[in-house]
Amino acid sequence: MDSNRQSDLTRQRVLEAGFKEIHRHGFQAASVCDILADTGLTKGALYHHFPSKKELGLAVIDEMIGAGLRERFIRPLRDSERPAQALVELIGNKQEQSEEYIQLGCPLNNLMQEMSPVDEDFRNRLNRLLNQWQSAFEDALRRAQVAGEVREDVDCHAAALFIVSAWEGCTGIAKNMQSVESFRACMSQLQVYVVGLLKH
Amino acid sequence: MDSNRQSDLTRQRVLEAGFKEIHRHGFQAASVCDILADTGLTKGALYHHFPSKKELGLAVIDEMIGAGLRERFIRPLRDSERPAQALVELIGNKQEQSEEYIQLGCPLNNLMQEMSPVDEDFRNRLNRLLNQWQSAFEDALRRAQVAGEVREDVDCHAAALFIVSAWEGCTGIAKNMQSVESFRACMSQLQVYVVGLLKH
DNA sequence: CCGATTACATACCGATCGGTATGTGGTGTC
DNA sequence: GACACCACATACCGATCGGTATGTAATCGG
Numbered sequence: 001m002d003s004n005r006q007s008d009l010t011r012q013r014v015l016e017a018g019f020k021e022i023h024r025h026g027f028q029a030a031s032v033c034d035i036l037a038d039t040g041l042t043k044g045a046l047y048h049h050f051p052s053k054k055e056l057g058l059a060v061i062d063e064m065i066g067a068g069l070r071e072r073f074i075r076p077l078r079d080s081e082r083p084a085q086a087l088v089e090l091i092g093n094k095q096e097q098s099e100e101y102i103q104l105g106c107p108l109n110n111l112m113q114e115m116s117p118v119d120e121d122f123r124n125r126l127n128r129l130l131n132q133w134q135s136a137f138e139d140a141l142r143r144a145q146v147a148g149e150v151r152e153d154v155d156c157h158a159a160a161l162f163i164v165s166a167w168e169g170c171t172g173i174a175k176n177m178q179s180v181e182s183f184r185a186c187m188s189q190l191q192v193y194v195v196g197l198l199k200h
Numbered sequence: 201m202d203s204n205r206q207s208d209l210t211r212q213r214v215l216e217a218g219f220k221e222i223h224r225h226g227f228q229a230a231s232v233c234d235i236l237a238d239t240g241l242t243k244g245a246l247y248h249h250f251p252s253k254k255e256l257g258l259a260v261i262d263e264m265i266g267a268g269l270r271e272r273f274i275r276p277l278r279d280s281e282r283p284a285q286a287l288v289e290l291i292g293n294k295q296e297q298s299e300e301y302i303q304l305g306c307p308l309n310n311l312m313q314e315m316s317p318v319d320e321d322f323r324n325r326l327n328r329l330l331n332q333w334q335s336a337f338e339d340a341l342r343r344a345q346v347a348g349e350v351r352e353d354v355d356c357h358a359a360a361l362f363i364v365s366a367w368e369g370c371t372g373i374a375k376n377m378q379s380v381e382s383f384r385a386c387m388s389q390l391q392v393y394v395v396g397l398l399k400h
Numbered sequence: 401c402c403g404a405t406t407a408c409a410t411a412c413c414g415a416t417c418g419g420t421a422t423g424t425g426g427t428g429t430c
Numbered sequence: 431g432a433c434a435c436c437a438c439a440t441a442c443c444g445a446t447c448g449g450t451a452t453g454t455a456a457t458c459g460g
Binding site for chain 4: 243244245249
Binding site: 006007010041042043044045048049 | 406407408409410
C-alpha cells in the first residue's frame with residue numbers, strides 16, 4: 001500500500017523529468033539517459049513503469065500536457081459565468097506567459113509540429129487535446145452567443161479553431177523571436193479579432 | 201567551366217534532397233545517409249560541398265526555404281499595385297496549399313519550432329526569413345494605408361506580425377488535424393481579421 | 401517468518417548516428 | 431603529356447542511441 005504510493009511517486013518523477021526534457025529538446029532528440037540524469041533514477045526505473053520511450057512520451061501528453069491544458073484553459077472557461085469576458089481576459093493575461101514558456105514554446109504545439117507527420121499515435125493523442133481545447137473555446141463562444149454577447153452570424157466552431165491556431169502561432173513565433181513584447185503585441189491582435197466577434 | 205556547372209548541379213541536388221528530408225523528419229531526425237539515398241550520391245559528395253550537416257541545414261534555410269518565401273509571398277505583394285486586395289487574395293488562395301504542404305507543414309515553421317530553442321545559428325537564420333516575411337506584409341499594409349484602404353488607427357507592424365503568426369498557426373494545426381477543410385476554415389477567419397483592418 | 405513478487409540498479413547489447421581518412425577517375429594547365 | 435587539383439566514392443571510426451538481461455534489496459501475502 002505504502003510501497004504502491006512510493007512506486008507511483010517515482011513514476012510521477014519520471015513523468016515530470018520526461019516532460020521537461022521533451023519540452024526542451026523535443027521527443028525524438030530527448031535522451032532517456034538525460035531524462036533520468038537529474039532524477040537520480042536509472043533505466044530500470046523508467047522501463048519498469050513504461051514499456052518504451054514512446055509510451056513515456058504518450059503518457060507525458062496525456063497526463064502532463066493534458067492536465068496543464070485542463071487547468072489553465074478548459075476549467076476557467078467552463079466555470080466562468082461570463083464566457084466572453086473570460087475569453088478576452090484569458091487572451092490578454094500577460095503574466096501567465098512566463099519567460100521560460102516563451103523561450104521553449106507551448107509543449108503541445110512543439111510536439112504537434114515535430115511528431116504529427118512522423119507518428120500516427122502521437123498525432124491522435126495530440127489531436128484529442130487539441131479538440132478539447134477547441135471545444136472549450138467553442139462552448140464559451142456559444143454560451144456567449146446565447147447570452148447575446150456574440151454576434152449571431154459568427155461561426156463559433158471556426159472561430160474557436162482560429163483562436164487555437166492563432167494562439168499556437170503567436171507562441172511559436174514568439175519562441176523564435178525570443179521576445180515577450182512580440183508575443184504580447186501578437187496576442188493583442190488576437191484580442192482585436194475576438195472583440196470583433198462581439199456585438200458592437 | 202563545364203565541370204563547375206556539374207559541381208553546382210550536384211550541390212543543388214544535395215540541397216533539394218536535404219530540403220525534402222528535413223521537411224519530412226525535421227533537421228535533427230534527418231539522416232545524412234537517407235538524404236543521399238535517393239540521389240545516388242554518397243557522403244563524399246555532401247561533405248565536399250558542405251562542411252557539416254548543420255551547414256547543410258543552414259544552406260537549406262537560406263537557399264531553399266528563403267527562395268520559396270520570396271517567390272510565393274514577398275514578390276507578389278511587392279509587385280502588386282493593389283496591396284490590400286493582393287493580401288486578402290493571398291490568404292484566400294486555396295489551391296496554393298497542396299495536400300503535401302498540409303501534411304508536412306510549413307518548412308519554415310517546422311524548423312522554427314524544432315531548432316529555435318536548440319541552436320542559436322538556426323534561430324538567427326530563421327528569424328531573418330521571418331522578418332522578411334513580416335516586412336512584406338507590413339509594407340503591403342502600409343501602402344494600403346497610404347492609399348486609404350486600411351484604417352489609420354491600424355498598427356501595421358503588429359498586424360503583420362499577427363498575420364504571419366496566425367498563418368503559421370493555421371498550417372501547424374492543419375498539419376496535426378491532417379485536414380484541408382480545417383485549414384481553409386481557419387484561413388477564412390484570418391481573412392475576417394484582415395478585412396476588419398480595412399475601411400468600412 | 402518465509403517464499404514470491406515488486407521495484408528498481410547495473411552492465412551490456414546491436415544499431416545508427418555524424419564525420420573522416422583515403423582512394424580514384426576525370427579535368428584543366430602549362 | 432606530365433602534373434596538380436577538383437569532385438566525388440568507399441570504407442571505416444568513436445559516440446550515442448533505445449532497449450534488455452540480470453542482479454538485488456524491499457515489500458507483500460499467507
